[in-house]
Amino acid sequence: MDAATPRKAGRDVRRAQLIDATIAVLARKGYAALTVADVAKEAGLSAGIVIFHFTSKDELLAAVLHALATEYHRHWAGRVRQAGPSAAEQLKALLLSDFDISVFTPERLAAWIAFWGETQGRPVYDQICSGLDAERQAASEILCRELVVEGGYALDPHLLMRTLEALCDGLWLGLAARGAGNSDRVTASDAHKIIMAALAALFPRHFAPGA
Amino acid sequence: MDAATPRKAGRDVRRAQLIDATIAVLARKGYAALTVADVAKEAGLSAGIVIFHFTSKDELLAAVLHALATEYHRHWAGRVRQAGPSAAEQLKALLLSDFDISVFTPERLAAWIAFWGETQGRPVYDQICSGLDAERQAASEILCRELVVEGGYALDPHLLMRTLEALCDGLWLGLAARGAGNSDRVTASDAHKIIMAALAALFPRHFAPGA
Amino acid sequence: MDAATPRKAGRDVRRAQLIDATIAVLARKGYAALTVADVAKEAGLSAGIVIFHFTSKDELLAAVLHALATEYHRHWAGRVRQAGPSAAEQLKALLLSDFDISVFTPERLAAWIAFWGETQGRPVYDQICSGLDAERQAASEILCRELVVEGGYALDPHLLMRTLEALCDGLWLGLAARGAGNSDRVTASDAHKIIMAALAALFPRHFAPGA
Amino acid sequence: MDAATPRKAGRDVRRAQLIDATIAVLARKGYAALTVADVAKEAGLSAGIVIFHFTSKDELLAAVLHALATEYHRHWAGRVRQAGPSAAEQLKALLLSDFDISVFTPERLAAWIAFWGETQGRPVYDQICSGLDAERQAASEILCRELVVEGGYALDPHLLMRTLEALCDGLWLGLAARGAGNSDRVTASDAHKIIMAALAALFPRHFAPGA
DNA sequence: GATGAATGAGCCTTCATTCAT
DNA sequence: GATGAATGAAGGCTCATTCAT
Numbered sequence: 034m035d036a037a038t039p040r041k042a043g044r045d046v047r048r049a050q051l052i053d054a055t056i057a058v059l060a061r062k063g064y065a066a067l068t069v070a071d072v073a074k075e076a077g078l079s080a081g082i083v084i085f086h087f088t089s090k091d092e093l094l095a096a097v098l099h100a101l102a103t104e105y106h107r108h109w110a111g112r113v114r115q116a117g118p119s120a121a122e123q124l125k126a127l128l129l130s131d132f133d134i135s136v137f138t139p140e141r142l143a144a145w146i147a148f149w150g151e152t153q154g155r156p157v158y159d160q161i162c163s164g165l166d167a168e169r170q171a172a173s174e175i176l177c178r179e180l181v182v183e184g185g186y187a188l189d190p191h192l193l194m195r196t197l198e199a200l201c202d203g204l205w206l207g208l209a210a211r212g213a214g215n216s217d218r219v220t221a222s223d224a225h226k227i228i229m230a231a232l233a234a235l236f237p238r239h240f241a242p243g244a
Numbered sequence: 245m246d247a248a249t250p251r252k253a254g255r256d257v258r259r260a261q262l263i264d265a266t267i268a269v270l271a272r273k274g275y276a277a278l279t280v281a282d283v284a285k286e287a288g289l290s291a292g293i294v295i296f297h298f299t300s301k302d303e304l305l306a307a308v309l310h311a312l313a314t315e316y317h318r319h320w321a322g323r324v325r326q327a328g329p330s331a332a333e334q335l336k337a338l339l340l341s342d343f344d345i346s347v348f349t350p351e352r353l354a355a356w357i358a359f360w361g362e363t364q365g366r367p368v369y370d371q372i373c374s375g376l377d378a379e380r381q382a383a384s385e386i387l388c389r390e391l392v393v394e395g396g397y398a399l400d401p402h403l404l405m406r407t408l409e410a411l412c413d414g415l416w417l418g419l420a421a422r423g424a425g426n427s428d429r430v431t432a433s434d435a436h437k438i439i440m441a442a443l444a445a446l447f448p449r450h451f452a453p454g455a
Numbered sequence: 456m457d458a459a460t461p462r463k464a465g466r467d468v469r470r471a472q473l474i475d476a477t478i479a480v481l482a483r484k485g486y487a488a489l490t491v492a493d494v495a496k497e498a499g500l501s502a503g504i505v506i507f508h509f510t511s512k513d514e515l516l517a518a519v520l521h522a523l524a525t526e527y528h529r530h531w532a533g534r535v536r537q538a539g540p541s542a543a544e545q546l547k548a549l550l551l552s553d554f555d556i557s558v559f560t561p562e563r564l565a566a567w568i569a570f571w572g573e574t575q576g577r578p579v580y581d582q583i584c585s586g587l588d589a590e591r592q593a594a595s596e597i598l599c600r601e602l603v604v605e606g607g608y609a610l611d612p613h614l615l616m617r618t619l620e621a622l623c624d625g626l627w628l629g630l631a632a633r634g635a636g637n638s639d640r641v642t643a644s645d646a647h648k649i650i651m652a653a654l655a656a657l658f659p660r661h662f663a664p665g666a
Numbered sequence: 667m668d669a670a671t672p673r674k675a676g677r678d679v680r681r682a683q684l685i686d687a688t689i690a691v692l693a694r695k696g697y698a699a700l701t702v703a704d705v706a707k708e709a710g711l712s713a714g715i716v717i718f719h720f721t722s723k724d725e726l727l728a729a730v731l732h733a734l735a736t737e738y739h740r741h742w743a744g745r746v747r748q749a750g751p752s753a754a755e756q757l758k759a760l761l762l763s764d765f766d767i768s769v770f771t772p773e774r775l776a777a778w779i780a781f782w783g784e785t786q787g788r789p790v791y792d793q794i795c796s797g798l799d800a801e802r803q804a805a806s807e808i809l810c811r812e813l814v815v816e817g818g819y820a821l822d823p824h825l826l827m828r829t830l831e832a833l834c835d836g837l838w839l840g841l842a843a844r845g846a847g848n849s850d851r852v853t854a855s856d857a858h859k860i861i862m863a864a865l866a867a868l869f870p871r872h873f874a875p876g877a
Numbered sequence: 878g879a880t881g882a883a884t885g886a887g888c889c890t891t892c893a894t895t896c897a898t
Numbered sequence: 899g900a901t902g903a904a905t906g907a908a909g910g911c912t913c914a915t916t917c918a919t
Contacts (some may be wrong), residue, residue, distance in 0.1 A: 047903085062365040065276035078311060079905050084890060100912090113362075143364050149417065150361020154273040155352050187409065187453060188441060195430060196438045199414030206413050207406065210370075226409045230399060234445040240893065242398060258878095280914060290880050295915060458744040469882085470768050485786040485812035490909060495773075501884050508882090566788050571839065572783015574867040579842075580905060585829060607876060610863060618860045623835030628835050629828065630781065641828060649829045652821060664820060680899090702893060710900050717894060 046168050048086055048096070051076055055097045060143035064151050069093075097150050102139070106165040106169060108136050113172065120179035122237040124197075125232060127173060130200045132208075132224040142209040184238040193235065200231055257309070258355065259297055262287055266308045271354035275362050280304075302368075309359050309372050312352065317376040319347050331390035332450040335408075336443060338384060342412045343419075343435040353420040381405055395449040404446065413444060470508055470518070473498055477519045481567035486573050486637075513579075520570050520583050523563065528587040530558050535594065540600035543661040546619075547654060548594060553623045554630075564631040592616060592640040606660040616656065622653060681719055681729070684709050686729045688804040693776035697784050702726075724790075731781050731794050734774065741769055746805065753812035754872040757830075758865060760806060764834045765841075765857040775842040803827055818870040828870065833864060 054076035058067050069090050087093035093121040112171070116126035121220040131137065141225040152158045177188035204227065207219035265287035269278050280301050282289040298304035320341040327337035348398065363369045388408070389401035415438065417431035443451040476498035480489050491512050495502040499549040531552040538548035551655035571663065575582045599619070600612035626649065629641035687709035691700050703721050720726035723877040742763040749759035764770065785791045810830070811823035837860065842854035865873040 045904090060364060063362045065362055066365055067334075069890085070888075081888080081891085081906070082904055090889065114309065147361045147364060150358045150423070151274045151276055153271060153358060154277055169374055189437075192434060192438055195379065195415075195418065195434060196411070196442060199418055200407070200411050201414065201439070202417050203410030203412065203414030204406075206417075210363065217403075219410075223403060223406060227403055227410070231407060231445075232443075234442075279912085281912095291914080292881070292916085293879055296878080301914060466882090473728055477794075479797050482786060483806075485788060487784055488787055490746060491911085493908075502910080503885070503912085504883055512910065525856060530745045569783045569786060572780045573696045573698055574843070575693060576699055580758050609848060611859075614860055616862065617840065617856060618833070618864060621840055621852075621860070622829070623836065625832030625834065625836030626828075628839075632785065639831075645828060648822075649825055649832070652825065653829060653864075653867075669897085692918070714895085715900055721887080799888060840905080 044086070046189070047082070049172070051078075051083055051093070051102075052088060052097050052100050055093060056101070056144045057140060058142040059147045064094075064147040074118045095157055095161060097144070097160055097225060099146060101148070102165050104136070105230045106168065108133070110172075113182065120162070120183065120203050121236070124173070124176040125229075125240070127169075127176065127240055128201060128228050129195060129225060131205065132221045132228070137208075139207075139209065142205055146206065146209045171196065173197060180236050180239055186236065186238075188235070196235070196239070204228075252397055255297075257343065258293075260311075262294055263308050263311050264288075264299060266304060267312075267350060268353045269309070270358045271351040271372060275358040306368055306372060308355070312359075313373050313376050315347070315378065319344070320380060321383075331387045331394065332447070335384070335387040336440075336451070338380075338387065339408060339412060339439050340436060340441070342416065342440070343432045345432045348416075348419075350420065353416055354439065355425055357417065357420045366400065381409065384408060391447050395447055397449075399446065407446070408442070411439070415439075466508070469504075471522075472520050473508060473515065474519050477515060478566045479562060480521070480553075481519070481569045482562040486516075486569040506576060515603050517579055517583060519566070520580055521539075523567060523570070524587050526558070528590065530555070532594075541606065542598045546595070546598040546602065548597070549591075549598065550619060550623060550650050550654070551647060553627065554643045554650070555574055556643045559627075559630075561631065568631045570627065583617070592620060595619060602658050602661055606658055608658065608660075610657065618657070619653070622650070624644055627651075678717075680715075682733075684716055684719060685730050685733050687783075689734070689771060689777045689783070690725060692780045692842055693773040697780040728790055728794060729778070731791055734778060734781070735795050735798050739801065741766070742802060743805075746798070753809045753816065756867070757806070757809040757813065758862075758873075760809065761830060761834060761856060761861050761865070762800075764838065765854045765861070766862070767854045770838075770841075772842065775838055779839065779842045803831065806830060813869050817869055819869065819871075821868065824852070829868070830864070837861075 051072060055072045057069070058075050062071065069080045069083050070227060073083050074085075076095050077140070083093060091234075109127055112126045112130035112133075113123050116122045148158055174190055174194040177193040180186070181188055181193070201244045204219065204224045208221065209225065212220065229240065230242065233242040262283060263406050266278070266283045266343045269286050273282065280291045280294050280371065283304070284294050284312045287294075294304060298307060322340055323337045323341035323344075324334050358370055385405040388404040389399070392399055392401050392404070410424075415430065415435045419432065419435065421429065442449065444453040473494060477489070480493045480497050482494065491505050493503045494515070495505050498505075504517060506512075509518060531549055533547045534552035534555075535545050539574055549560070551623045596612055596616040599615040600610070603612050604608055623663050626641060626646045630643065630646065632640065651662065652664065655664040684705060688705045691704045691708050695704065702713045702716050705726070709716075713795070716726060720729060742760055745759045745763035745766075746756050749755045783792055784866075807823055807827040810826040813819070814821055814823050814826070834871050837852065837857045841854065841857065843851065862873065863875065866875040
């Protein structure tokens with residue numbers, strides 16, 4: 034692919050390059066059909082070097098998931114940090130960060146989904162994500178709790194967190210769906226509107242409808 | 245597996261048996277790791293007979309997805325038909341039908357998710373589902389529109405449908421997640437509560453909170 | 456090789472055929488250069504069927520060594536049984552049985568030697584042989600002890616056994632040696648003479664020189 | 667391995683170092699499992715430099731065998747030279763030199779055996795050894811002939827040489843054998859006793875029993 | 878219909894060898 | 899001289915598929 038692949042490269046540079054190539058192949062062919070040769074070709078390298086850098090296909094895939102999970106975590110955590118001091122602003126930032134298409138390109142979403150499907154029979158994948166997932170859920174639940182307290186809503190913060198996380202997951206699924214002839218696809222813009230409408234419906238005293 | 249596998253069985257019976265075996269393997273090992281031999285063993289038969297009945301592994305998997313999609317469609321359509329005449333009752337029936345644990349066992353959910361991950365690079369899978377999916381989305385959107393009209397809500401029926409469908413999808417993902425040490429899992433009961441709370445939030449004039 | 460290889464064969468027949476093919480390749484190319492494809496080609500079959508019958512290359516080789524060791528054990532034990540009742544006759548039969556060219560063809564000897572060289576780093580090979588080896592050494596030592604007692608020789612039966620076993624091993628090595636331009640090779644006939652001369656020298660009251 | 671590996675070393679020093687490393691790996695893993703990377707690691711160097719110094723793996727192994735054969739030759743030849751003037755003393759020196767454990771460590775013996783097993787399909791190895799082997803056999807046979815003439819033994823000097831050489835080879839095999847749980851191993855001390863007893867039996871007028 | 882031996886394509890992985898630094 | 903990233907040729911093994919029985 035990359036005709037300008039330098040013959041030599043630093044260890045971490047090459048690893049990152051191969052991880053990116055894997056994501057691209059994952060998005061194009063899915064998890065089951067991905068081969069080491071595909072990844073190598075995508076990166077303009079040989080299959081041998083993939084094993085050289087990652088020891089095995091399994092470890093390459095684990096490294097890819099780890100990279101995705103870490104990137105995801107950094108992204109939402111950064112957005113929350115940059116948000117205003119109020120719980121409402123932070124929750125909004127947390128949820129909308131999932132639909133920042135400059136980071137979560139269709140390619141990356143497709144790669145994520147590919148891993149979801151393989152969590153069965155690959156407990157490792159769960160282990161890679163569970164810690165970071167738990168952090169996000171905890172952050173989300175804390176923010177929900179604050180809003181509930183502030184607004185006096187008669188809702189369970191834990192279930193609110195589950196609701197919002199499920200909504201985000203479901204929207205990702207919709208964004209990644211390759212509606213073949215389906216011109217009627219979910220877009221990132223839709224996702225934004227949906228998230229804001231859901232916040233307005235659940236926390237009417239914090240979020241104005243149509244904001 | 246099943247020691248009492250009858251040696252003779254009608255064509256469709258055997259196909260159904262093999263489809264069930266495939267679902268079981270899919271749930272246990274995931275899509276990528278599934279082999280024809282696994283399915284055969286699960287069904288207590290030989291690999292040859294699997295190919296004999298389905299011509300190829302690809303067609304077996306397509307048949308499985310078709311069976312799942314058809315079953316899914318029949319289930320929600322039946323529930324909507326059995327529901328009361330009001331749009332609110334029908335929408336509620338439609339959404340809650342997804343969490344009927346007698347039909348959507350963890351095994352079946354896991355099989356579904358396995359297919360989701362492979363939709364990339366397997367356009368066939370999209371084709372199998374798209375028609376039935378569209379029907380459901382249309383039904384859902386129509387019901388949302390009726391509620392919007394009845395209740396005078398300032399919400400877009402299309403986005404409401406997307407919201408509810410995404411929520412259901414996300415909850416399925418959560419139900420299927422095999423949180424290893426994660427005692428804090430989403431349950432079908434949680435899903436019911438979440439759906440009802442979401443309906444109450446979005447359509448307050450149709451659904452009482454805590455119903 | 457065998458153009459008349461039947462398409463189907465009983466399990467044990469095929470295993471024996473593949474073991475023979477492996478011995479042939481071992482003799483021709485040595486242990487390190489042997490490939491599953493070589494064995495398959497030698498047997499006129501595909502590589503897949505080798506793995507099908509033996510699970511792995513390692514297990515194939517272990518099975519070959521096991522077959523060789525068992526055959527060896529049966530052979531000398533049979534010869535001893537057929538020999539006369541005296542310890543002298545039995546010891547003679549035991550030692551000469553190693554040089555029965557109808558069983559220990561150059562090919563088989565070469566295969567044996569190939570395994571000897573790989574016993575390092577393959578403890579399994581030791582385990583396969585050690586039991587049967589010990590039996591032979593015990594039998595040999597008992598016979599030596601009887602001769603020592605009968606003849607009043609001032610020799611240690613254990614060391615006598617070691618001497619005779621080492622001599623047999625060394626002669627096998629010489630028989631298997633492929634003296635390239637070396638027309639002066641050890642022959643089975645030499646081996647017979649050497650064994651008899653050694654017996655005559657060690658047990659002069661039991662074995663006449665030149666017998 | 668050796669942390670004190672000097673970065674700079676004369677060509678021959680480095681070659682010798684790599685040959686020693688190869689012998690160590692050969693003894694530990696056997697011939698078939700030996701890799702250039704193993705040798706490099708053992709020597710505390712990189713794989714590239716091994717090839718640089720020996721051009722190829724094959725030539726490295728040939729150099730190792732050559733080194734072993736030369737060392738072996740020098741050793742016995744030196745011992746014979748240092749021995750007394752009589753044929754009996756020289757033959758004794760020749761044979762016992764094989765069991766000088768200060769030179770023929772278990773490691774070196776294991777390396778030798780590893781090569782024996784690969785002589786099949788590697789005619790080069792035969793070529794490397796045949797010349798020096800022939801010299802030893804000639805020397806041994808000449809000494810045997812002298813003893814036969816002196817003692818008037820009714821034995822063929824050629825077969826006597828074969829007998830003694832086979833005995834030495836067989837004892838080496840026994841010394842190198844890694845009897846796992848086998849506490850009953852051949853020792854160098856056993857080998858000495860066996861050689862002396864064999865000489866006493868074959869040449870009673872030259873060697874006293876129990877000497 | 879059903880089995881299981883057999884095939885062959887393709888994949889992951891190893892490893893000797895090259896080469897830029 | 900020395901390193902280590904990189905290659906490419908095999909090799910072992912898996913697995914969908916075929917076919918004689």
